[in-house]
Amino acid sequence: MQAEIISIGDEILIGQTVNTNATWMGEQLNAIGIRVHRVTSIADDADDIIQILNEASSRSQVILITGGLGPTKDDITKKTLCQYFNTELVLDQVTLDRVTSFFTSRGLPMLEVNEQQALVPASCTVLHNLRGTANGMWFDRDGIVFVSMPGVPYEMEWLMEEEVLPRIQSFFKRPAIVHRTILTTGVGESFLADTIKDWETSLENDQIKLAYLPSPGAVKLRLSAYGGASEEVLQQRIAIKEKELHQLIGQHIYGYGKASLASVVGDLLKSQSATLSAAESCTGGMISHLLTSVPGSSNYFMGAVVSYHIDVKQGELGITKDLLDKYGVYSAEMAEAMAKGVRAKLNTTYAISSTGVAGPDDDESGIKVGTIWIAVAGPEKVVSMVLKLGKSRERNILMASNAALNLIRKEFLVINH
Amino acid sequence: MQAEIISIGDEILIGQTVNTNATWMGEQLNAIGIRVHRVTSIADDADDIIQILNEASSRSQVILITGGLGPTKDDITKKTLCQYFNTELVLDQVTLDRVTSFFTSRGLPMLEVNEQQALVPASCTVLHNLRGTANGMWFDRDGIVFVSMPGVPYEMEWLMEEEVLPRIQSFFKRPAIVHRTILTTGVGESFLADTIKDWETSLENDQIKLAYLPSPGAVKLRLSAYGGASEEVLQQRIAIKEKELHQLIGQHIYGYGKASLASVVGDLLKSQSATLSAAESCTGGMISHLLTSVPGSSNYFMGAVVSYHIDVKQGELGITKDLLDKYGVYSAEMAEAMAKGVRAKLNTTYAISSTGVAGPDDDESGIKVGTIWIAVAGPEKVVSMVLKLGKSRERNILMASNAALNLIRKEFLVINH
Numbered sequence: 001m002q003a004e005i006i007s008i009g010d011e012i013l014i015g016q017t018v019n020t021n022a023t024w025m026g027e028q029l030n031a032i033g034i035r036v037h038r039v040t041s042i043a044d045d046a047d048d049i050i051q052i053l054n055e056a057s058s059r060s061q062v063i064l065i066t067g068g069l070g071p072t073k074d075d076i077t078k079k080t081l082c083q084y085f086n087t088e089l090v091l092d093q094v095t096l097d098r099v100t101s102f103f104t105s106r107g108l109p110m111l112e113v114n115e116q117q118a119l120v121p122a123s124c125t126v127l128h129n130l131r132g133t134a135n136g137m138w139f140d141r142d143g144i145v146f147v148s149m150p151g152v153p154y155e156m157e158w159l160m161e162e163e164v165l166p167r168i169q170s171f172f173k174r175p176a177i178v179h180r181t182i183l184t185t186g187v188g189e190s191f192l193a194d195t196i197k198d199w200e201t202s203l204e205n206d207q208i209k210l211a212y213l214p215s216p217g218a219v220k221l222r223l224s225a226y227g228g229a230s231e232e233v234l235q236q237r238i239a240i241k242e243k244e245l246h247q248l249i250g251q252h253i254y255g256y257g258k259a260s261l262a263s264v265v266g267d268l269l270k271s272q273s274a275t276l277s278a279a280e281s282c283t284g285g286m287i288s289h290l291l292t293s294v295p296g297s298s299n300y301f302m303g304a305v306v307s308y309h310i311d312v313k314q315g316e317l318g319i320t321k322d323l324l325d326k327y328g329v330y331s332a333e334m335a336e337a338m339a340k341g342v343r344a345k346l347n348t349t350y351a352i353s354s355t356g357v358a359g360p361d362d363d364e365s366g367i368k369v370g371t372i373w374i375a376v377a378g379p380e381k382v383v384s385m386v387l388k389l390g391k392s393r394e395r396n397i398l399m400a401s402n403a404a405l406n407l408i409r410k411e412f413l414v415i416n417h
Numbered sequence: 418m419q420a421e422i423i424s425i426g427d428e429i430l431i432g433q434t435v436n437t438n439a440t441w442m443g444e445q446l447n448a449i450g451i452r453v454h455r456v457t458s459i460a461d462d463a464d465d466i467i468q469i470l471n472e473a474s475s476r477s478q479v480i481l482i483t484g485g486l487g488p489t490k491d492d493i494t495k496k497t498l499c500q501y502f503n504t505e506l507v508l509d510q511v512t513l514d515r516v517t518s519f520f521t522s523r524g525l526p527m528l529e530v531n532e533q534q535a536l537v538p539a540s541c542t543v544l545h546n547l548r549g550t551a552n553g554m555w556f557d558r559d560g561i562v563f564v565s566m567p568g569v570p571y572e573m574e575w576l577m578e579e580e581v582l583p584r585i586q587s588f589f590k591r592p593a594i595v596h597r598t599i600l601t602t603g604v605g606e607s608f609l610a611d612t613i614k615d616w617e618t619s620l621e622n623d624q625i626k627l628a629y630l631p632s633p634g635a636v637k638l639r640l641s642a643y644g645g646a647s648e649e650v651l652q653q654r655i656a657i658k659e660k661e662l663h664q665l666i667g668q669h670i671y672g673y674g675k676a677s678l679a680s681v682v683g684d685l686l687k688s689q690s691a692t693l694s695a696a697e698s699c700t701g702g703m704i705s706h707l708l709t710s711v712p713g714s715s716n717y718f719m720g721a722v723v724s725y726h727i728d729v730k731q732g733e734l735g736i737t738k739d740l741l742d743k744y745g746v747y748s749a750e751m752a753e754a755m756a757k758g759v760r761a762k763l764n765t766t767y768a769i770s771s772t773g774v775a776g777p778d779d780d781e782s783g784i785k786v787g788t789i790w791i792a793v794a795g796p797e798k799v800v801s802m803v804l805k806l807g808k809s810r811e812r813n814i815l816m817a818s819n820a821a822l823n824l825i826r827k828e829f830l831v832i833n834h
Binding site: 012013014015016017018019020022023024025026027028029030035036037038039040041042043048055211213278280284285286287288289291292293295297298301302303304305306307308309311312315316345346347358359360361393394397 | 429430431432434435436437440441443445447453455456457458459460628630697702703704705706708709710712715719720721723724726728732733762763764776777778810811814
């Protein structure tokens with residue numbers, strides 16, 4: 001069975017909007033075992049819409065359409081779908097009530113263009129959008145499913161999860177499929193692949209597929225169990241394989257599903273009633289930003305000193321002139337002293353630090369761009385390591401920040417084993 | 418004249434990679450007055466590639482293709498293009514020398530798969546890729562141009578700028594077109610549109626088009642002058658209109674082209690030999706991160722105190738218990754005291770600060786999510802303002818950080834006028 005995605009909207013074609021909807025939908029369909037073989041972006045143009053619908057229905061069984069459902073006159077998807085399916089717009093009272101209450105509860109006037117949001121093609125199944133005014137529309141014709149959804153990601157994602165994906169699974173009687181996403185960091189994709197290659201080969205016997213999803217500094221491994229068995233059986237098969245994987249690369253696994261390294265570190269700190277601070281030089285605030293992106297992080301993250309200038313390192317972190325002269329600003333000793341300094345100053349259980357050359361150029365002293373030291377100070381000891389990264393300032397900042405979070409995560413593992 | 422973009426790669430269809438290449442290319446083509454009417458993503462599959470090339474050449478004059486040019490066996494674009502254009506692969510010595518030197522200079526072995534990168538279709542014009550091993554390929558047939566480029570954004574963008582866009586302009590004898598991008602912040606798109614509506618109408622007389630490009634907290638205005646005149650004349654026309662725009666919304670304009678608010682603030686600081694520090698509560702390091710994302714920012718940004726916990730505010734920023742009891746942690750007084758505190762502590766000319774509820778929930782004390790105070794302290798005075806933002810933590814952190822940078826930018830305007 002093949003699916004395709006059609007994204008309607010001038011803003012995508014002129015490069016004003018990145019088509020993240022298609023990416024998200026592709027991931028979701030892939031997760032239920034449906035292959036997307038084409039994604040097409042076209043303009044808000046009736047002829048173009050009709051043409052792509054004709055093309056798509058000649059080769060795909062599931063056709064998901066987003067965009068062009070707003071109340072303004074350049075949004076023509078609904079009208080064009082009526083033309084394509086030879087049907088007409090009728091009033092949907094449930095939608096009219098919902099849209100009316102949306103406006104009155106906000107003290108806003110209900111305009112005629114808003115009322116038009118309650119008109120739906122007579123031949124479609126209405127997918128009520130509880131996150132906005134534009135409904136989703138489900139058409140099926142000769143075993144082919146067409147679904148039209150609004151282009152607003154927040155609304156489209158809700159409709160997909162609540163209505164479209166369950167309906168597709170039931171309409172096409174899709175077999176059960178179970179996923180497990182395992183998050184790794186601190187190890188490259190090719191090294192990982194080499195380490196687990198025998199295990200990977202063994203997955204076939206259990207009808208489990210493996211996908212590598214790499215991003216800067218991290219690789220997600222997604223296990224998908226298919227094969228016509230019940231969900232319970234598939235869960236068991238995955239659990240066994242996951243346990244084996246843990247034996248092979250356990251030290252690189254930081255979490256599961258949608259966790260972030262910062263949220264995992266936060267959970268570890270909370271479990272010990274421990275607190276954290278940071279002393280950031282080349283990461284310039286990024287470690288703090290990642291930590292504080294997690295809601296509730298104020299329970300364990302006390303704060304940080306961004307010591308961009310050497311005076312701040314000396315004045316705020318207790319770095320002595322002696323240490324500076326002896327080891328220099330870019331050194332393991334400096335990173336360790338910074339972590340100890342901020343730990344003492346902000347009175348936290350642990351502290352992390354960074355110092356190095358983010359780039360884009362080498363430092364005047366000859367230290368190569370991408371050479372970055374990170375350290376963790378705890379109640380009993382201080383550890384540090386040096387990273388050799390590339391020339392991209394942005395990427396170096398992100399990778400060093402994640403490496404610093406991973407360093408403290410690994411310290412917790414040592415403590416608890 | 419119509420263009421279309423074809424993105425080849427399984428990773429796009431399964432939702433592993435966001436198709437930012439198509440967005441970037443759409444923006445660049447639009448900027449030279451060429452309309453992209455379709456973007457298609459397909460798999461690394463020969464039949465699919467041949468089919469979309471047939472379709473595209475029946476309706477478009479410019480067909481830009483990315484992806485599938487790597488050295489591994491799943492990359493089949495080059496071979497498939499040979500089949501489509503009925504030509505064969507020949508060795509390109511210039512490329513072989515470049516690729517060989519790429520590997521030997523890094524002390525890496527030159528493998529057979531790498532040598533294959535020097536094979537090119539006999540009938541194409543080779544666009545030498547000085548940023549990687551996979552060349553671009555330019556084919557023209559019956560007045561239709563096909564260009565194949567690698568999918569790595571860094572390589573594709575370089576090839577587009579250095580080779581493809583100039584060649585397209587010359588091949589199709591495109592008339593001159595001049596752009597000017599004006600960056601605004603601190604004002605919404607609809608308010609902006611209303612303020613400049615008469616001016617916008619007047620643009621037609623000079624054959625200038627206006628595009629609004631909104632993002633969180635900022636709106637870019639792109640002026641494009643067409644109309645068959647020389648580049649010099651178009652430059653003059655735009656300059657006159659830009660001057661008029663400055664009179665209408667000058668206080669909201671922070672820069673031009675590709676500048677960022679952080680780089681503009683950096684330039685203002687450098688012009689005065691002034692220095693900056695930050696005291697961040699709810700922005701949690703984001704202001705520092707934005708400032709230090711600018712290469713060379715160590716010349717004016719001394720550092721920051723991320724005072725996430727109240728103890729850090731009291732201990733590090735000199736916040737008194739009296740002030741805390743009287744005004745609370747979320748208040749203009751707190752923001753101002755934090756800015757003054759960090760300015761004194763890190764001994765900088767200026768300081769910025771933030772305190773408030775980033776979300777996603779209201780504070781226990783009843784302060785609504787999205788209520789955030791920002792302040793700027795300078796040699797002569799301290800100013801602050803309150804923002805009323807939404808419920809998204811991520812968006813609130815970014816918008817408050819940019820608003821704080823804009824607050825100091827506006828202070829500079831006052832000082833210098």
